[in-house]
Amino acid sequence: MKTAIITDIHSNIEALTVVLDDIDRQGYDRIICLGDVVGYGADPNACCDVIRERNILTLLGNHDAAVTGAMDESYYYQGARNAIQWTRDKLTEENYRWLYSLPYTYVEEDVGFFHSAPVMPSGFFYVVQNQEAMAHSQIVDRLKPISFIGHAHQVMVFAINAKQAVLVKHTDIKISNHTRYIANIGSVGQPRDRDPRACYAVWDHTAKKLEYIRLEYDIKSAADKIFAAGLDSKFGNRLFKGL
Ligand SMILES: [Fe+2]
Numbered sequence: 619m620k621t622a623i624i625t626d627i628h629s630n631i632e633a634l635t636v637v638l639d640d641i642d643r644q645g646y647d648r649i650i651c652l653g654d655v656v657g658y659g660a661d662p663n664a665c666c667d668v669i670r671e672r673n674i675l676t677l678l679g680n681h682d683a684a685v686t687g688a689m690d691e692s693y694y695y696q697g698a699r700n701a702i703q704w705t706r707d708k709l710t711e712e713n714y715r716w717l718y719s720l721p722y723t724y725v726e727e728d729v730g731f732f733h734s735a736p737v738m739p740s741g742f743f744y745v746v747q748n749q750e751a752m753a754h755s756q757i758v759d760r761l762k763p764i765s766f767i768g769h770a771h772q773v774m775v776f777a778i779n780a781k782q783a784v785l786v787k788h789t790d791i792k793i794s795n796h797t798r799y800i801a802n803i804g805s806v807g808q809p810r811d812r813d814p815r816a817c818y819a820v821w822d823h824t825a826k827k828l829e830y831i832r833l834e835y836d837i838k839s840a841a842d843k844i845f846a847a848g849l850d851s852k853f854g855n856r857l858f859k860g861l
Contacts, residue, residue: 623803625768630857652769660840666709678717726762731766737757754778777791788801804818
């Protein structure tokens, strides 16, 4: 079985459409979304609608939580907070209720799905620094062989055991009894790893292999909508650079 994993769409319907079209063409068995469907971008309803219509299993991201009031919006700087309030005003009743209903985690026999650090899903912590990965060493026996997370908008995999955490290439994942993996899945709608292309990943449950896919999309159209909506222009400008 192959699972396509998408995350951090951030109201970017142009990027989401290209990613879903590619997933459909490849014919993967299912899609799981790790959250942050909204925030920053100009198309919150279009993104929620398409994910709801397709019944894609979706987790709660921090922006989704802030929009619905489950997270204190004062955590955010002014521009992001404005986008959160703007999104809240724009959301349809159905989409607001749907975001409100999303869970923090989805865990199966061999794999876990989270928006952010598995050690505390409601805390929305990053796992991009070694010490953040190391925070999981104390619960390493409780982790599934591999956990997929969003939130950082970067492509990055850590191998963790009871003593250490090390950054590894995604092609070097070797599932065993001693090592647990946390894989950052990147971002569909706002990549921050200096590659502006939309990102998603595919986990092959049989071969135990992770693949990242990058796709060009109409960045100008997504950015122009952000500018026209009066949201912080930084959210549009960064799309061109992948920052
Ligand atoms: Fe995000």
